[in-house]
Amino acid sequence: MGTFHVAVWIDHHEAKLFHIDAQSFTEETLRAPKHHVHRHPKGVGWDKAHPADLEKYFHAVAEALGDAGEILISGPAKAKLELMRHLHAHHPAIEKKVVGVESADHPTDGQLVKHARAYFDAVDRMRGLRP
Numbered sequence: 001m002g003t004f005h006v007a008v009w010i011d012h013h014e015a016k017l018f019h020i021d022a023q024s025f026t027e028e029t030l031r032a033p034k035h036h037v038h039r040h041p042k043g044v045g046w047d048k049a050h051p052a053d054l055e056k057y058f059h060a061v062a063e064a065l066g067d068a069g070e071i072l073i074s075g076p077a078k079a080k081l082e083l084m085r086h087l088h089a090h091h092p093a094i095e096k097k098v099v100g101v102e103s104a105d106h107p108t109d110g111q112l113v114k115h116a117r118a119y120f121d122a123v124d125r126m127r128g129l130r131p
Contacts, residue, residue, distance in 0.1 A: 005069065058086040
């Protein structure tokens with residue numbers, strides 16, 4: 001049986017997955033594939049220049065989320081939304097487990113876990129799973 005609550009913090013360089021229970025958490029970090037820096041015309045970013053690398057990265061994140069019961073995704077920019085689009089297109093069963101997507105700049109691990117616990121607690125209370 002996998003971890004029920006997983007919080008993800010993601011950008012285009014790494015994804016941190018926090019498997020959270022009431023007393024503790026474990027962290028797993030996945031790094032995006034290394035790529036060469038190229039000069040691109042204005043407006044063309046990493047995700048447009050290297051779509052195959054980005055897809056591979058998002059597949060790895062989705063695979064790591066496979067045993068989660070509920071998922072909270074956060075991050076500083078658009079990678080969290082790109083991950084959601086990827087889940088929608090390629091991993092609909094995992095997409096259904098996402099209970100929230102939020103912006104978060106660069107919190108400490110402890111700050112993210114504290115926020116995720118409160119978030120999951122609120123979701124559970126709204127569902128009537130906790131008093």
